[in-house]
Amino acid sequence: MSRTSDWPLPPDSLRLLLPPVLLAKLAAHPLSRDLYPTSLGHYRRARDHQMSRDRHDDHLLIYCSEGVGHLLADTTEGPQALRVGSGDLIWLPPGMAHEYRADHEQPWSISWVHLRGDGAHWLRQAAGYDASPLRHWGVQHALLGGFTQLLEAGHSGYRFQPYLLAASRLRALLCQLPLLRPLREGGLDLDGLHAYMRENLHRRLELAQLAAFCNLSKFHFVNRYRVLTGRTPVQHFLHLKIEYACQLLDSSGHSVAQVSEALGYDDSYYFSRLFSKVMGLSPSAYRARLGEGRGGA
Missing domain, CATH: 2.60.120.280 (Regulatory protein AraC)
Structure with a gap:
């Protein structure tokens, strides 16, 4: 040895x-x-x-x-x-x-x-x-x-x-x-960036903040991210937020306003519009549909 x-x-x-x-x-x-x-x-x-x-x-x-x-x-x-x-x-x-x-x-x-x-x-x-x-x-x-x-x-x-x-x-x-x-060739540490996003789901991170985390200009950051993932970083951050919102709606007794606040949105109506855009139905309708399907796998 x-x-x-x-x-x-x-x-x-x-x-x-x-x-x-x-x-x-x-x-x-x-x-x-x-x-x-x-x-x-x-x-x-x-x-x-x-x-x-x-x-x-x-x-x-x-x-x-x-x-x-x-x-x-x-x-x-x-x-x-x-x-x-x-x-x-x-x-x-x-x-x-x-x-x-x-x-x-x-x-x-x-x-x-x-x-x-x-x-x-x-x-x-x-x-x-x-x-x-x-x-x-x-x-x-x-x-x-x-x-x-x-x-x-x-x-x-x-x-x-x-x-x-x-x-x-x-x-x-x-x-x-x-x-x-691909992460090396794209010049981005996607694992690190996505971990940063998940740690800040309670905040409203802007594109400039995400680009600064990667030490890139906003233009180069968006272009490199889109090449690697097929979407923009802001879209991915939003989808992480909505994914977490679904978990809260499914597993907690939080109101829609409380879920909105937990994700950094003071305006629950704005949050509901974002949720509907991603999920195709409002947070209230999402929770109601979950209630109808209780007991299934």
Whole structure:
């Protein structure tokens, strides 16, 4: 197994090395033997972090969420010197000698995992990695959350089941990469934007606020969003609001005025017009129809 960095950990970082007995179980179990972690961690603003390996016998993923790093990799097309920035994911396969370090001025924050299993080779190709070990996916909640879930196994006392779950989560994380490609190419973190919308259903976010969240002008923001989704961002935000309104009408005793207020609309008549435009009937008619159909599946 490739050795991990012995970089001294600050209080807000974590490094997990799986013991040999646990690794043997993961390598033998039918649910994990083709893809499982051997070590993993998270380094926060890793000043002076560096590593060099001439011999490398597993896969290594390094996801940079902030700051800058520098990578030198001995690829099939010759040595590549690469600058690593926020949103970049490095995938170093077995046999690729490499060295990397955090930038002195802007040290990177990284999540990382060493992994083994035949499934990793196929997933690496599916994610579009060829000779270069670096791709830019952007800072996406799906990836950050995936690495965070992997590290949850670290509070189990090396029990097998949490690490078996980590192996499953690792597969799910890697399977997301081909699906994230349109988000990268479109220049938008749709997962992050949609999470922001869902967190603000009680507000009336304007187009300018949504564009500012993505650090884009309103013109470029609307055009990129429409290409990726087929609708405008304001339409999607409205549909999220109406979807939530339906849940409130179905599961609470709130009046239409109270539902309107919960969604940030002071004028319940205006809210009713928006609701009717999306659902084809008024909020009151929607609730009445639900009452008529009680008892069905």
